Amino acid sequence: MDASFDPSAPEPIIRRDFLKKLSAAGAAAWMSGEPQLVRGKDLEQPEAKADACILLWLAGGMAAPETFDPKRYEPFKVGMPVASVLSTFPAINTSVDGLQICEGMENIAKIMDRGTLIRSAVQPDLGSILHSRHQYHWHTGYVPPQTVACPHLGSWMARVLGPKNPVMPPFINIGQRLEGVGEKEELKAFTTAGFFGSEYGPMNLPFPEEAAKSVQPPEGMTSARFANRDKLYRRLVDQSPHRDYASDYQQASLLRSMDNAYRLLGSEERRAFNLNEEPAEVRAKYDTSRFGRGCLLARRLVENGARFVEVTTEYVPFLHFDTHAEGHTTLARLHSEIDKPIAQLILDLEERGLLDRTLVIIASEFSRDAMIEGKPGSKAGDQAAHKGDTITEMKHYGLHRHFTGGTSVAMFGGGVKKGFVYGKTADERPLIAVENPVTVAEIHATIMTAMGVSPKTEFLIEGRPFYVTEDGKGTPVMEVFG
Amino acid sequence: MGKIPLFTCPSDGFSYWIVCLIVARLDIVMTRHSLLAPTSLLFTALLIPLAGRAEVDFVHQVVPILKKHCSECHGGEEAKGGFSINTRDLFLDDETAAPGDAAGSYFLELINETDPDMQMPPEKKPRVAPEHVEILKQWVNEGMKWEPGFTFGVPTYEPLLKPRRPELPAVTEGRTNPVDRFIDHYLAENKLERPAPIDDSTFLRRSSLDLIGLVPTAEEATSFLNDKSPDKRTKYVNDLLGREVSYADHWLTFWNDLLRNDYTGTGFITGGRTQISRWLYDALKTNEPFDAMTRELIAPGSGESDGFIKGITWRGEVSAGQTVPIQFSQSISQSFLGINMKCASCHDSFIDRWKLSEAYGLAAIYAETPLEIHRCDKPVGETAKASWLFPEIGQVDAAAPRPERLKQLAELIVHPENGRTTRTIVNRLWGQLMGRGIVHPLDAMQTEPWHIDLLDYLASDFQEHGYDLKHTLALIATSSAYQSRAEVSLKEDDGGDYTYRGPRAKRLTAEQFVDLLWTLTGTAPKAFDAPVVRGVSNPEEEASSTHPSTWIWSSSASAGPVPGGEKILARRLFTPAKALRSAGVVAAADNSFSLYLNGQLLASGNDWSALTAAPAFVKNGANTLLLVAENGTASPNPAGAYAALRLIYEDGSDEIITTDATWEVSAKVPAGGNVAKWELDKLAWEKAVPVSLAAWSGAIDPQIGKVLAAVSAGAPLMVRAGLVKSDFLMRSLGRPNRDQIVTSRPNELTTLEAIDLSNDATVSKALEAGAAKLVTALGKTPDRLIDELYLSTLTRLPSEDERAVLREVLGENPEPQTVADLTWSLWMMPEYFLVR
DSSP states (O other): OOTTSOOSOOOOSOOOHHHHTOOSTTTTOOSSSOOEEOSTTTSOOOOOSOSEEEEEEOTTOOOGGGTTSOOOBOOOOTTEEGGGOSBSSOEEEOSSTTOEEETTOHHHHHHGGGEEEEEEEOOOOOSSOOHHHHHHHHHHSSOSOOSSOOOOHHHHHHHHTOOSSTTSOSEEEESOOSSSSTTHHHHHHHSSOGGGOGGGSOEEESOGGGHHHHTSOOTTOOHHHHHHHHHHHHHHHHHOGGGGGTTOHHHHHHHHHHHHHHHHHTSSGGGGGOGGGSOHHHHHHHTTSHHHHHHHHHHHHHHTTOSEEEEESOOOTTSTTOOSSOHHHHHHHHHHHHHHHHHHHHHHHHHTTOGGGEEEEEEOSOEEESSOSBSTTOOOOOOOSOOOSEEOSGGGOSOOEEEOSOEEEEEESTTBOSSEEEOEEOSSSSOOEEESOBOHHHHHHHHHHHTTOOTTOEEEETTEEEESSGGGOOOOOGGGBO | OOOOOOOOOTTOSSOHHHHHHHHHHHHHHHHHHHHHOOHHHHHHHHHHHHHHOOSOOIIIIIHHHHHHHTHHHHSTTOOGGGOOOSSHHHHHGGGSOOTTOSTTOHHHHHHHOOOTTTOSSOTTSOOOOHHHHHHHHHHHHTTOOOOTTOOSSOOSOOOOOSOOOOOOOOOBTTBOSHHHHHHHHHHHHTTOOOOOBOOHHHHHHHHHHHHHSSOOOHHHHHHHHHOOOTTHHHHHHHHHHHOHHHHHHHHHHHHHHHHTOOSSOTTTTTTOOOOOHHHHHHHHHTTOOHHHHHHHHHSOSSTTSTHHHHOOOOSSOOOGGGSHHHHHHHHHHHHHHOOOOTTTTTSSOSSSSOOHHHHHHHHHHHOSSOOEEEETTEEEEEEOOOOOSOGGGOOOOTTSOHHHHHHHHHHHHTOTTOHHHHHHHHHHHHHHHHSSOSSSSTTOTTSOOSOHHHHHHHHHHHHHTTTOHHHHHHHHHTSTTTTBOOOOOSSOOOSSOOOOOSOOOEEOOHHHHHHHHHHHHTOOOSOOSSOOOOSOOOHHHHHHHOOOOOEEEOGGGGGSSBOTTOEEEEEEEEOOSSOEEEEEEEEEEESEEEEEETTEEEEEEOOTTSOEEEEOOOOSSOEEEEEEEEOOSSSOBOOEEEEEEEEEETTSOEEEEESSTTSEEESOOOOSSOGGGOOGGGSOOEEOEEEOOHHHHHHHHHHHHHHHHHHHSSSOOOOOGGGSOOOHHHHHTTOOOTTSOOOOOOOSOOHHHHHHHHHOHHHHHHHHHHHHHHHHHHTTOHHHHHHHHHHHHHSSOOOHHHHHHHHHHHOSSOOHHHHHHHHHHHHHSHHHHEEO
8 A cells, every 4th residue: 555645534525514414315316206215213123133234146046956955866867857857966964953955065064054044935927037037026126127216135225224334335246247248238227226326326346356446546546646636626626716605415415425435445444345455365265266256355345344245156148057058067166166255254254253243145036947947837938958858968967947936045144043944845846935935025024124124114206105125015034033 | 826916016005915915825835735735834825924914004005995985075175074084183183083092983983883874984885894994993003103294185286287378477677588587576576585697607618518418618618708799698508509419419318318218228139129319319400399209209100219109028027017008108198298107007096196097098099909907917807998198188089090099199298288298398498407397306297386387488488489499498598597596505405395596506417427528538439329310411412422232241141041140250441542531331230240440340230220320530541341240040031231431532522332242251250359459361251242131221221321421421520428328437427227217317426426436447547638638738838728627627717726726736847647637626526517
């Protein structure tokens, strides 16, 4: 760091006391009708069990039978019937008696005693499977299309709970590129604060190893010059004959945003964005992939007061968890990418005493199956590349269809029970949830309850109520809390 | 079997959700049930959601019951027996109800009464169902929670439909503009101070940004500030409005927002959405009257303007509230009438007077097949009848064929007796210029205006002047009201009571900010995405540019349909014959193409029926045109690519190079994004094969003359941000994702935006480029550099204090870095960022 750059927060330009008291909220006063919190105050808010949340998003449809919910294992044989494939990985024991997950996730197996595994999450039948639509649903709680732009879960937290540390952006989104990838427009549609306005939107960090750049002076500018530029700016604002507008709300809010930006860019917390500040041996534990490095970044951000962080394996059509072919081989690689970092994240948070107050969620838009597209009875068109009844090549071996009838969601910390399993899927195809099915609205209600927000929390948008969980009807799965 | 509702109905009336949850659970359970038969699960599953419902929901559970049984006689203007339930206070009057005590609440006693003389509702009316009585009891026991502001009373305000021409108040102090006559009268009546007039520089900046979206150049500013003529402001407004291209460039953004038109976005990838960009841009450029535009949008005569009513066809199933006909209903209502039909397209609205049947009536005008009415995503067993919202001025003939119905609707929307449409659009124009609508929000025209006479005057004046948008803009911009100091407001507008105290400052839009960045630094891109024709038409040039399109492909086309996904590279080397004045290209391909000149991307497109155009920077000497084209879809189908380059020489002669057999084609397209680095000579080149299809030439040939003439003539205009696809910076600054109609832009700067502006690479590169130019030009004369910088960014000269700071910072020999930092500082000043 440049020694001449004073990292202390800059002197705010706004001097009038009443303006200082204005919160960053209200910046959303736009669209045709400002969102107003309707009755958050009248509602009985649950006691917060967590004050930060990390969503580990295994984008593209994580096959539960290949990860957290192993079924009968059938090794690859040329000519084997597709119908015989339930799991392509054998099950392994975990630190919880009687709980098994898939081979390849040995490190996660060791930490299963720290959290709750929901095995009965279900998704609606949307007619045709489109990843981005299900992802929109999962991230906003509302099935697209909607007549208004719905906010991301992280934006709900940013809006309702605000930043945990005022310097830190409350909603940070790691690992997803929004340009140059398929379905990018659809991804943008939910990677947004929607009707709350962009103050509550995500800070997008597609490449964790470059995150530091987002909070540094522009490339080629020294910290000293950056600090001087700010000083010059402040002098010019002071000199402006339009200074007499200083009492104006709009001007004040603009100056405040500049203050906030410079405060972060000059803060100690900005170092949280720099993975190189982590000792090499710690970095090595996470350095399996972009996702792994994202997990490390998430830990550093939460340690420094981030409210909501999402880390994704990245959704790119037909890549990563979106296995339309080569399912087994791809999953073996993905296991190695996610296993160590996820386990290390939980252990690190625990060691730092943060796990109890940080809710970590592992989820995906739906599961996969070797035979069924959607769920039994669904009219969803088959999108598998290989349509034969038998498997003749290794590339056909895997779960290549999208399955919405039952999948796993893991939760750690944030007051959830330790070593607990909730819900169950069938042991034979169709592998649907046969016990305690949990909808997306209920997952949302559970997450928000853990964060101390009533699922009925409601805002008035264009005169209509919009709730933190779909229509305010999400009920938390209270059984998962200790 | 039921299915999980796709639909979001935040304001459901009849406990629909319980039903849905049950249905949803049944779906899962039944699926399982039929396979595994665990009967006990059925009950568990059914009980979970019901047991989870703790508190009664006033709006969704109680209001419908009270509406059905009580409000007819005890709501609105009715108060039989002196009892009204319009508000909670009235409900509690005379101890008719006791919050927290159902047993002690008289109204519940009457509902439970069996004596026909006593019971409520009265004898001949249907009883309240026992489960509904239970809900009411629970509601009372829970304290009778009431939605703040909710009333069973009739809305206090119902806007007039017909146009109205109010009398103009007397002129004061020679301020004759009709806007001023109303405003001056308003201010006097409300004993408010008249806001101070703005100086020339503020006016110049404000009017230029508001009307064409740019700040005046330093020269323009100097000449205006030195102009002593008394009517220079009015002349300047007319001058701005007369710049057809700049005006269209700027207002395209407003209309794109209003009509949710864009160049990319959800739906385009699957062909579920159509642009109206070219038509819209032309309409703006020629200042097509608003009534004519409306007709072309609602009852399109061609495929050029039908994208608005076609809405977005989503993949997969959508809720009944988002089908294309319902989108039509919602979009027409919002864009043209300022009506929010989103509630009513699910159930009778709770927040205004619109009913489900009315939302579906509008939708049925559009629907090609009988449209079943769905209430909260469930069919109600009725078919919608095509109808529109204000039958008092006429009705759509439901029996007429669809094109006729659309025409009738369009005529009703611009009907001379329909003042709603004109009020809605003039209110939007007022909002654009004055920072806040006369009715606020702009999409809620059911709201009382703060000055009804002003609104009605503007609307009827607009109509009398042939729905001329520029006329109304000029009327407002030449008023003293517009030319007054912006209101200094101490708090955010909460949408509550409003008093006019002058125009409101507006934040630069994303497009304005980026346009200024490009203007001031010379870093605008060379090509744009909107398939529009810029430039003013010139019949001679158009005739000279007209030619039939000629399409090529590789030899694989000789054998018939081309394999899906096949990609080719075509090239043409050329050397201009004489000294060049300007050049431009047009191209189209089935299915997509990218056209490069000397390694630089000129244009790309993926619509074989629409030309993409771009100005070209042709070198003296040898040039290489490269065309990468790709055939779409999976199965074999016709493929072809067409491009034409028009060179205009200094002597006025021209030459057109088009795709033909003289081009060379390579079946292999090199990998790597840097086209300039492709090793072209290592490829195997063959002669291009001419191909043709009537559909291609039918669509493209009529466009060629006009587009090629415009794009190749004269100095290329700077590309404007509103013409390119949204990018990271513009999104960050609030350019909306146009999946929905969003009619107003953010008025503030957020922290994340401030971070981006502080360290975004694009911004800082542009700053460096601009600074370098400025130092080269004026580095030797720091004082002139300072003047230039202030004039071109803030449209004013620096004060003496400011000049002192700048002299100190810049020194005798300004460094480009310092100039860049100074420019950034000026850009971030509220004075720059706000149009005030």
